[in-house]
Amino acid sequence: MKFDLHSNTLTSQDSLYHRTAGCGRAPRGRDRGAEIEGQSGGRALRASPGLEASPGPAASPALGASPGPADPRRSEHPRDPEHPRDPQHPRRSEHPRDPEHPRRSAGGSCGRCRRSRPAPGPGWSRPGPAPVQPRSQPRSSPGSSPAPAPSGPAMSPRSARLARLSRSVTFSACHRLHSKSLSDEENLKLFGKCNNPNGHGHNYKVTVTVRGQIDPVSGMVMNLTDLKEYMQEAIMEPLDHKNLDKDVPYFAEVVSTTENVAVFIWEGxxxxxxxxxxxxxxxxxxxxNVVVYKGEEITAGK
Structure with a gap:
């Protein structure tokens, strides 16, 4: 047994060894009484007040005259300023951060680690930095000739390019769907209410598309002003606000369907x-209802 004046505790030698060897913080006395850990079950006993005045058989003769040795718990504790910074200290050498720690090599964890790390498999090695990929074309140094341009079907700005240009107009006209090759009963059955003798009207919308090479000087397929004039002459003048069957000679023998209107505009x-x-x-x-016509023709007999 050993009496400590710093903490007023009477501690057995075995208990003191177990507290200091693991470098764990030993519980301090919470009152003026001392706690004694015995070897029989670890029961804590209160020391009597007389223990402060009368030393036990293992106490030093000069217990009352000298302060005694320093508290081993303070000198060995890592938070104490006098704690030895020796890397061989059990708390330093056994921490998993040490590469030689057995738990680190086995992938375990200690009390400071929140989660365990899986053990690496056989042949495992720490991955290094990613290799730098070489440039496909090295950068030319100052003063050297530039690298040749990649060969391929690249078109120069002066090469021929095709484009499509469209313009739309709207006109109003009336007509009656009636074929002279059919009887009145057949026309009524075929065209229904569109065969009304007084006719009916539509607001037609016509979109004309031209295709050609982009002029390298003007940057246009054709001048839109010219296309507007052509559409005015071929569409608006003969068809706008007209009765197609009576005012347009083309439809005197041709049924004024939308298909035939598209053919008439194409030809004009x-x-x-x-x-x-x-x-x-x-x-x-x-x-x-929309009709598209591109000038296709089918030769008779084919």
Whole structure:
């Protein structure tokens, strides 16, 4: 047994060894009484007040005259300023941060680690930095000749390029769907209310598309002012606010369907536009009914 004046505790030698070897913080006395840990079950006993005046058999003879040795718990505790910074200290050498710690090599954890690390498999090694990929084309140094441009079908700004140009107009006209090749009963059955003798009208929308090479000087397929004039002459003048069946001679023998209106406009533009530039005529009779004509023809007998 050993009596300590700093904490007024009487401690057995075995208990003191277990408290200091692991470098754990020993509980301090909470009152003036002392706690004694015995070897029989670790029961804590209160020391009597007389223990302060009369030393036990293991106490030093000069217990009352000298302060005694320093508290081993303070000198060995890592938070104490006098704690030895020796790397061989059990708390320093056994922490998993030490590469030689057995738990670190096995992937375990200690009280300071919140979660365990999985043990690396056989042949495992710490990954190094990612390798630097070489440049496909090294950067030319100052004074050296530039690298040759990659070969391929790249087009120069002066190369020929094709584009499509469209313009739309709207006109109003009336007509009656009636074929002279059919009887009145057959026309009524075929065209329904569109065969009304007094006719009916539409607000037609026509979109004309031309296709050609972009001029390298003007940057245009054709001048829009010219296209506007051609559409005015081929569409607006003969068709706008007209009765197609009575005012347009073309429909005297041809049924004035939207398909035939598209053909009429195509033929009128073909006479005005440069050859091969007209690409498409698109006629909207209503929002739901649309006809597209590109000048296709089927030779008889094929």
């Amino acid at each position: 533009l073909q006479r005005l536009l440069p050859p091969g530039i007209l690409h498409k005529v698109k006629v909207h009779e209503t929002e739901q």
